[in-house]
Structures are given as structure tokens and as C-alpha cells.
Amino acid sequence: MSYEKYKARVPDTAPANGGILDSEALALVSFCDLYNIDVLIESGVFLGRSTEILCNYFIEQPLEIHSMDLRIIGEVSEKLSVFKNLTLHECDSTEKIPELISLFTDKKVGLFIDGPKGSLQLDLAKKYINDVEFVALHDVGKEYTENTLENINKDTHQEFITWDKSRFITTESWYSDEYSCLNEDQINWLRGRDVDKWPKRDDGYDSAAWNPVLDKIFPFGFGLGVAVKDEE
Numbered sequence: 001m002s003y004e005k006y007k008a009r010v011p012d013t014a015p016a017n018g019g020i021l022d023s024e025a026l027a028l029v030s031f032c033d034l035y036n037i038d039v040l041i042e043s044g045v046f047l048g049r050s051t052e053i054l055c056n057y058f059i060e061q062p063l064e065i066h067s068m069d070l071r072i073i074g075e076v077s078e079k080l081s082v083f084k085n086l087t088l089h090e091c092d093s094t095e096k097i098p099e100l101i102s103l104f105t106d107k108k109v110g111l112f113i114d115g116p117k118g119s120l121q122l123d124l125a126k127k128y129i130n131d132v133e134f135v136a137l138h139d140v141g142k143e144y145t146e147n148t149l150e151n152i153n154k155d156t157h158q159e160f161i162t163w164d165k166s167r168f169i170t171t172e173s174w175y176s177d178e179y180s181c182l183n184e185d186q187i188n189w190l191r192g193r194d195v196d197k198w199p200k201r202d203d204g205y206d207s208a209a210w211n212p213v214l215d216k217i218f219p220f221g222f223g224l225g226v227a228v229k230d231e232e
């Protein structure tokens, strides 16, 4: 992990509803570096926070990023159009992931799934783990999956950590003790608090319903888990 490298490459990116946190993004790019990934496939763009971070981090490298969502929001597509290392796909990733994997059989591919979630997410990860170097899954932390109001199977964390390919999760103490501090301002912003560097959240966020969930994941986050294929 090199937070210095991350900080030098990724400009301060405003938090976003549904977006990954910085300790989670740092882990994701570090796995891409570790496995010398040529192509990163991302499922779940939404407001584009993770996509923007990935594009900035890899901007000087030949790594290709393919990001997809069921619907790409016009403003998000426009914001991301500056990145030449990115191809956006408006599609169902359950169909697009195999298509892309078959195009890049001679390359090292990483897969990041941040939608769908829960059982569908784990099914996708298990289906393609042997075709890629690793699969990263967002929102698989114990505290998040057990307390979320999203329609996610409450056993998702348990199913992830008991999968024989799972290797790491950002909520592990050796990692979170070191890097959770990166998330504090972002989670405070998500909780609707005043954070000097960003305008206050005004998207109709239901703080009464969601703050108890975010309180449970402060400061370590939603949990980004990584599964790695067997060595050949």
C-alpha cells in the first residue's frame, strides 16, 4: 500500500452518495498494482466517485478501465469524458462482464463489483474469479451488511469471508487501524454534518433512517473485500 502515491495521483475527490471511501479505493488500486493489471472492469458507476478515482490514479499508465452501469447519468458521463483511459458502457454487467473478459484473454484483468450487491454480487464474483486476477467486492463488511437498510442479504459478509478465494477485507484491524482515518471526513459528510472542504449534503438524505447505519461503520467503512484466483 502506498498512500503517498495515492495522494500524489488522486486529487481530493468529493464524497458521493453510494460512493466508495478512500481507504477502500486505496486498497483497490493497490491490488491492481500488485497484480500488474492491464484491464480493470468496474460494475456500478452511479455518481462516478470510484470511476473518477481509478481514472486519476491510472492516468499515466496504459491500464484500460471499462466501467458500466444499468443507466449512466448524463452529468456523470460528461464529468468522466475527460479521461482517455476510460470506456463507459450502459448495460447489464451480468451480460457485459463475460463479453469483456472474452475480449481480453491475453491480458491481466481485475474485476470490481459495486452493484449488483449481496448474493448477485457474490454469484458474479464466483462465476468469473478464475478468468481474472482478482475480484474486489464493495459493501461486504460485517457491520454494513448486518445493519444496512439496503436490500442486501444479511449473510453477505459471512458468505464472503468463508469463500475459499477471499483473501482480504478493508475492515480487518491491521488495515483499518492504519487507513480508516482517511474515511472520517467522508463519512461525516455522508451523515449530513458540516465538513469545511465540501458543501453540505443537500440531496434529501434521510438522516434519521441512515445515520444509525453510518454510525456503525464509522470510521472503517462499508468494507471492500478482495478474492484472488488460485495460483496456476
Ligand SMILES: C[S@@+](CC[C@H](N)C(=O)[O-])C[C@H]1O[C@@H](n2cnc3c(N)ncnc32)[C@H](O)[C@@H]1O
Pocket (backbone or CB within 6 Å): 016, 018, 019, 020, 043, 044, 045, 046, 047, 048, 049, 050, 051, 068, 069, 070, 071, 091, 092, 093, 094, 114, 115, 116, 117
Ligand atoms: C453503489 S452504486 C456504485 C457507486 C460507485 N462505484 C462509486 O463508488 O461511486 C451501485 C450502482 O450499481 C448499478 N448496478 C446494479 N446492478 C447492476 C448491473 N446488473 N449491471 C450494471 N450496473 C448495476 C446501479 O445502477 C448503481 O448505480
